[in-house]
Amino acid sequence: MHGGRKKAMKVLKGMMKERMADPERKCEDFFDHVIQELRREKPLLTETIALDLMFVLLFASFETTALALTLGVKLLTENPRVVDALTEEHEAIVRNREDPDAAVTWAEYKSMTFTAQVIMEIVRLANIVPGIFRKALQDVEIKGYMVPAGWGIMVCPPAVHLNPDIYEDPLAFNPWRWQGKPEITGGTKHFMAFGGGLRFCVGTDLTKVLMATFIHNLVTKYRWKTVKGGNIVRTPGLGFPDGFDIQLFPKN
Numbered sequence: 221m222h223g224g225r226k227k228a229m230k231v232l233k234g235m236m237k238e239r240m241a242d243p244e245r246k247c248e249d250f251f252d253h254v255i256q257e258l259r260r261e262k263p264l265l266t267e268t269i270a271l272d273l274m275f276v277l278l279f280a281s282f283e284t285t286a287l288a289l290t291l292g293v294k295l296l297t298e299n300p301r302v303v304d305a306l307t308e309e310h311e312a313i314v315r316n317r318e319d320p321d322a323a324v325t326w327a328e329y330k331s332m333t334f335t336a337q338v339i340m341e342i343v344r345l346a347n348i349v350p351g352i353f354r355k356a357l358q359d360v361e362i363k364g365y366m367v368p369a370g371w372g373i374m375v376c377p378p379a380v381h382l383n384p385d386i387y388e389d390p391l392a393f394n395p396w397r398w399q400g401k402p403e404i405t406g407g408t409k410h411f412m413a414f415g416g417g418l419r420f421c422v423g424t425d426l427t428k429v430l431m432a433t434f435i436h437n438l439v440t441k442y443r444w445k446t447v448k449g450g451n452i453v454r455t456p457g458l459g460f461p462d463g464f465d466i467q468l469f470p471k472n
């Protein structure tokens with residue numbers, strides 16, 4: 221991770237230098253907006269902070285979604301019943317389209333009831349973010365323990381998501397456990413894969429759309445088999461030390 225960060229920072233630094241040197245450049249993406257801010261007389265951030273921000277955002281958006289999908293494909297591979305139910309949902313969507321090759325529409329996305337349950341179940345088990353940090357603003361007593369004001373607190377979402385008192389047979393990949401439950405749009409005491417409160421993940425809806433679109437294409441267009449890897453480590457973040465390679469075959 222440390223080496224990876226160094227390499228990514230080098231690439232970002234290079235990009236920043238190149239873009240800063242080109243005053244004619246059009247504002248095309250978020251990095252350009254940050255650079256525009258840096259060009260102002262009194263910028264809100266320094267170059268170092270801007271680079272850290274770009275790195276953290278890349279990590280928070282790309283790495284999280286990719287990891288969740290990797291674990292998702294592994295869980296689907298091990299649970300063919302879930303793949304069957306997903307295939308049914310998505311093939312019905314394609315059948316109801318005028319143009320079967322058209323892209324997923326918003327209405328179609330909103331109709332993916334079972335897929336939404338699968339995504340909840342993937343992120344519950346993935347526990348991509350194993351710890352969330354907060355600070356006690358005042359003395360708080362919890363179950364007889366006093367947390368003094370000013371102390372740092374690490375909230376541990378996996379302890380909630382894998383608690384058998386909250387989730388029956390917690391290690392089982394069972395999307396049906398979410399059936400009929402109201403949609404969770406923020407963090408709750410029992411679900412905090414995207415954090416909660418003021419710092420609730422801003423990318424939640426985006427990542428759900430990305431995952432649903434990926435699943436849609438996977439189950440309507442392909443079959444697949446595992447080629448290698450798939451072993452999981454928690455250090456404490458989720459990792460695949462030997463990767464997870466699959467081979468895709470066109471469905472028809």
Ligand code: HEM
Nearest residue numbers: 280281284285288348349352413414415419421422423427
């Ligand atoms: C499976 C995918 C994802 C998971 C599990 C996830 C998880 C989280 C969690 C737990 C937090 C709260 C951290 C805290 O309270 O300290 C968070 C915050 C955040 N996430 Fe995500 N995230 C995901 C995808 C994304 C995506 C796709 C983006 C951006 C496009 C994103 C951007 C952010 C940002 C900017 C914050 C900080 C919000 C703030 O502090 O106000 N995340 N995420």
